[in-house]
Amino acid sequence: MTEKLIFEHSRPGRSATAQRPHAVAAQSKIPSALRRQTRPLLPEVSELQAVRHFTRLSQLNFSIDTHFYPLGSCTMKYNPRACNQYAMLPELLGRHPLAPESLGQGFMTCLFELQEMLKEVTGMRGVSLTPMAGAQGEFAGVAMIRAYHHARGDVQRDEIIVPDAAHGTNPATATMCGCKVVEIPSLSNGDIDVEALKGAVGPKTAGIMLTNPSTLGVFERRIVEVAQIVHKAGGLLYYDGANLNAILGKVRPGDMGFDVIHMNLHKTFSTPHGGGGPGSGAVGVSERLLPFMPIPIVGKEGDKYRWLTEKDLPQSIGRLSAFMGNAGVLLRAYIYMRMLGRDGMHRVAEFASLNANYLSARLQKAGFEAAYPSRRASHEFIITVKRQARELGVNAMDFAKRLLDYGYHAPTTYFPLLVPECLLIEPTETEAKQDLDAFVEAMIAIQREAETDAEKVKTAPHTLPVRRLDDVRAAKQLDLVWKATG
């Protein structure tokens, strides 16, 4: 199944007239030198043609609503419909971000309560909701760490320590914040090499960025010791909340000794991934970073809510978005947290871990090799197919592509970088046991195919809208916009 480009449905002179305002006679006073002379390339289609085209496009996607989506490190859990519906009430959608506070108390109540709940669930002292994605939350976090050191006159601290298993955003963020990256290795059991950390810290250490449980799918057991080492050296600890789903309500980053964390509300708090955004990367901070939080923040005085701005936080790292971050996403996270409530929080971690450990156990029993078999899985785990790659010539990408034919979105492949031929699998708590069982059966079937008909696996997928794509051609013969001539 394919769908033509919308430009190919277009015919001159056709339009969706009902969607346009009735033309006004008065032409404006814009001089011709400032006016557009030729029309942009936009399709000329009817409403039905547009609706049919985009509906068909949607049907070419895998999504949580249509497929099991065990994409490791991405927490593809069910996005409750209520969160969308109640965040899209007309009064909320119609609210201008700069409207008077007196006309937005209901909206601000939701955001204030969200701040409070996130503080509680992470054990942090303050929360700012403005970062628009995880990576921007990271940026805010490292910027606050820098601002903290600078405010103390400790200006030489410009090194950020990052474990080798970290997300690529961690080192990229450190660079954006003007820091140098110091990478430290992981041990073969998945824990950080604490000895290497001791050697890495010093008077130039600004901080360390950690994900816990790590991207290796295991809990960093020596976290308290790590915190002590970094703090003693004068550095601060940054918590990358990518894997917060694994520990929600079970252990809090603030209690582990972290000074700043970002949360991916689109992961842990179930706001939609939307085909790659919008995300939301709220940050939480310990006492010492409170003055540096990004603004605006919702403050409460008596029973009135108001925006905290530069006047309230003169040392703030500033504004990361024009207005209030991805406000509509925040409302969805708020609704989700209220529906789950206090006991729903730890249940998230419990059933996410149950599903991951069950799936890991079943796959291992079926002959697949876990990267860290001696460890408890967190909410995700790594299977390595390096043996299959060596003996059968079938690699992690081939397994991933063949899974698509079986109706499963592929796990994350080739990340973390230090485990060869890896599949990082995260089922999330919203999947039922029978769906996990069916996934195991698919993996077993693919393994059998790899042994008997490797070519079939290596050339998968066979049943999707397209076969494997020529990425080299895509990068070499750049075709980034459609041209009418061809």
Added chain:
Amino acid sequence: MPFIPHTPEDIQEMLSVIGAANIDALFDEIPADLRAKPLVGIPEAMSEMAIGQLMQQRAVQDGRVLNFIGAGAYEHHIPAAVWAIVTRGEFYSAYTPYQAEASQGTLQLLYQYQTMIASLTGMEVSNASLYDGASALGEACLMAVRAHRKSKSLRILIPNTVSPIYSKVAHACVGHQRLSLEAVPFSKESGTLSVAALDAYKGQDITAIVIQQPNFFGQLEDVDALTDWAHANGTMVIAVVNPLSLAILKPPGQWGQKGVDIVVGDGQPMGVPLSGGGPYFGFMTTRMEYVRQMPGRIIGRTVDLEGKQGFTLTLQAREQHIRRSKATSNICTNQGLLVTAATIHMSLLGAEGLEDVAATCCARLDEFIAAVAKVPGVQVKFAGPRFHEAVLTFNRPIPQVLDALAKQGIAGGYDLTPHYPELGNALLVCVTETRTTADIQKYVAALL
């Protein structure tokens, strides 16, 4: 258990496969003294019905405000079909299209978006979006420094006719990378930037200048002259534009002799509701020669192994998951769902429909200005052509004006006095095609 499908039998079977006594045993690697206590600060769970009632109550508390604010976010009619399709689960609950074969819908849509926004801005290439217009400006400043190999100064001019909101965000985004963002004064008579004001920088190494059209006051800049001045000075031009205005205004790719180098802006006016400030999306387009310096996702068209057309993420070697500390940006997600809305919106309206919307905005603004100019104590600050917005000055403090309007349920405009004390009691008011004659009369009446 909300959203958790496990039956007691499931749990027992699963635990026995794992070999764990109970669920709590799965957390036995976490040191016991770190384990969280009950989260007393989180209220008890609410049913879907109860949270629905609560949200309704909060929404009604805020009411339906009659909006006359712009300043970077604009109220427009959004065709019903747009969000009906955007919220389909296949778009709403998909992720970044890493598995291209299973994401052709999102990928083709983004390719079509890139085509539309590149054409609208008159540029050769586009990325698949950034967070919002303000942070896109920050990214554009960083990109200009990478792209302009001859310039060593890291100096970027941000005239005071550029949104101060955007300027603040740009400062926060680039502040750690030794860039110098420098303000340039504007003409108090016209509310625009003059070439004469730039002559103070003539012959200096300036990496880039930012030109906003329409500018923050809604006034139209002499973009041709400003762009030519910059290029003659060896300075790159970053345009900040409202995409809707480009239905009738000259696209940045045609400003001056050579056109600008980078275009950014906020896509919100294209099918994205105001929604209290977000989520919106930032767009960025540029010349082909700078494509490898561009941050964010980029979609390319290619073929599959049978030679059939397909779409995929491309030029990923720029990005953080490959380049890590040497990436063009730390950006990871884009604002895919909002781009989906904008692409459907632009498809439904087409070039002619967008022209009608833009022209209606102009007519409504003219109508508003004619009416408000008659109110004693109110003056229209700047003459000259404008789009969407106008600056009014009052004979009394702006907070007093806005309070009086708010009491009538009117969001009356954006107070310019904190940023521009030199303009006196100045208010930035926005009128789009959604404001009726009756709305305008209500506003005027509330001022009397």
